[in-house]
Amino acid sequence: MSENTIKLNIVSAEEELFSADVQMVYAPAEMGEVGITPKHTPLLTKLKPGDVRAQISESESKIFFVSGGLLEVQPNAVTILSDTAIRESDLDEERAKRSEQDAKQAMKNSNSDMDLVKAKTELLQAAAQLRLIKKLKGKR
Amino acid sequence: MAGSQEIRTQIKSIQNTQKITKAMEMVAASKMRKAKGQMEKARPYADKISYVMSHLANAHAEYDSVYFEVREVKKRAYIVVSSDRGLCGGLNNNLFKKIIESTVENQNNNIETSYSVFGNKAAGFFQRIGGEVISQSTHLGDHPQIEDLLGTIKSTIDKFISKDVDEVYVAYNKFVNTVSQIPTLDKILPISPEDSDSANSEYAHYWDYLYEPDAKEVLEALFIRFIESLTYRAVVENIASEQASRMVAMKSSSDNATDLISELQIIYNKNRQAAITQEISEIISGASAL
Numbered sequence: 354m355s356e357n358t359i360k361l362n363i364v365s366a367e368e369e370l371f372s373a374d375v376q377m378v379y380a381p382a383e384m385g386e387v388g389i390t391p392k393h394t395p396l397l398t399k400l401k402p403g404d405v406r407a408q409i410s411e412s413e414s415k416i417f418f419v420s421g422g423l424l425e426v427q428p429n430a431v432t433i434l435s436d437t438a439i440r441e442s443d444l445d446e447e448r449a450k451r452s453e454q455d456a457k458q459a460m461k462n463s464n465s466d467m468d469l470v471k472a473k474t475e476l477l478q479a480a481a482q483l484r485l486i487k488k489l490k491g492k493r
Numbered sequence: 494m495a496g497s498q499e500i501r502t503q504i505k506s507i508q509n510t511q512k513i514t515k516a517m518e519m520v521a522a523s524k525m526r527k528a529k530g531q532m533e534k535a536r537p538y539a540d541k542i543s544y545v546m547s548h549l550a551n552a553h554a555e556y557d558s559v560y561f562e563v564r565e566v567k568k569r570a571y572i573v574v575s576s577d578r579g580l581c582g583g584l585n586n587n588l589f590k591k592i593i594e595s596t597v598e599n600q601n602n603n604i605e606t607s608y609s610v611f612g613n614k615a616a617g618f619f620q621r622i623g624g625e626v627i628s629q630s631t632h633l634g635d636h637p638q639i640e641d642l643l644g645t646i647k648s649t650i651d652k653f654i655s656k657d658v659d660e661v662y663v664a665y666n667k668f669v670n671t672v673s674q675i676p677t678l679d680k681i682l683p684i685s686p687e688d689s690d691s692a693n694s695e696y697a698h699y700w701d702y703l704y705e706p707d708a709k710e711v712l713e714a715l716f717i718r719f720i721e722s723l724t725y726r727a728v729v730e731n732i733a734s735e736q737a738s739r740m741v742a743m744k745s746s747s748d749n750a751t752d753l754i755s756e757l758q759i760i761y762n763k764n765r766q767a768a769i770t771q772e773i774s775e776i777i778s779g780a781s782a783l
């Protein structure tokens with residue numbers, strides 16, 4: 354790594370978006386846009402939705418859109434953990450509520466006490482079926 | 494003696510079934526490749542986030558997070574990752590067996606158990622046998638977006654934060670290779686510092702990040718994403734396991750069909766031969782009677 358470049362990694366949970374040495378990185382931090390040059394102090398901050406600009410060389414730069422995420426800065430490396438989904442706390446709340454409701458709806462007709470005996474018999478039956486199939490196969 | 498026509502129909506029907514199982518085998522094989530690709534793609538994020546976590550463990554943050562809080566365990570929550578569809582061998586059953594085993598163990602230690610559910614199969618399982626289900630997401634499809642998982646993950650994390658549950662595990666089938674998938678329970682909450690290999694002495698000097706806007710907010714966002722990435726990984730890995738298991742199951746049923754067909758074919762041939770022989774002997778005896 355040369356003196357005046359910094360390693361930039363942009364990753365999202367689903368894939369790696371960018372990884373290379375760059376001269377400077379501009380990112381939309383929550384407190385305002387930040388520009389990061391090599392040997393920056395270690396920094397951890399949240400990003401808001403916006404453009405990340407990577408200055409690859411004097412003349413070349415690349416722009417990525419992030420819908421929020423986290424920015425981590427080490428003296429020689431910048432990591433952007435990009436979100437793929439729009440994250441607003443009330444939106445997350447809504448998602449959580451929906452999946453809880455789904456569960457309630459589904460469990461409406463069943464007991465909240467787990468019927469362990471039933472569970473075990475069911476699993477044993479399934480296992481026995483699989484064993485039988487194997488046995489039948491072995492016979493031939 | 495079974496009629497030749499009947500055997501012919503039976504062979505035909507087995508051949509039709511075999512066509513289906515063969516097609517399913519090939520579809521599963523190609524889906525497995527894709528799922529493995531998705532697993533690979535998710536790796537950089539997981540690596541990077543645990544790298545940040547390990548830095549953090551060495552950075553001596555002044556902020557003690559609830560996510561690291563080890564409490565006396567009164568209640569455990571399991572995030573159960575299952576497939577949406579069946580016909581994949583014993584995959585889901587092996588996982589449920591493991592969960593039932595630990596539920597029984599919890600019961601013996603006076604620990605309550607609750608569940609969060611991904612996938613139709615687990616949802617149906619808990620519907621039949623009961624149990625406390627916190628939340629569920631089904632019909633994730635073959636390419637789940639992290640967005641689809643957020644609701645269930647959040648409501649489980651919320652239970653941990655509100656001290657309703659004291660430990661959270663994720664249960665899924667670990668993809669080892671095409672023929673081997675292991676039902677696995679991984680603890681995701683409280684986050685144990687070893688997970689992020691803090692033993693790495695290379696970084697063990699005293700420094701801390703600058704946090705913007707403040708440590709609590711940034712770190713909480715980070716921890717939530719860390720847990721989400723662990724769960725997402727489990728879901729993706731379970732899909733690869735599902736496809737691999739389905740591929741193997743379908744292959745063995747195609748093989749079975751081949752065996753059955755060849756057996757039936759022999760019976761059919763014998764039958765046909767017997768009928769011809771009989772006919773000839775009838776003709777001969779008829780001719781000699783003249």
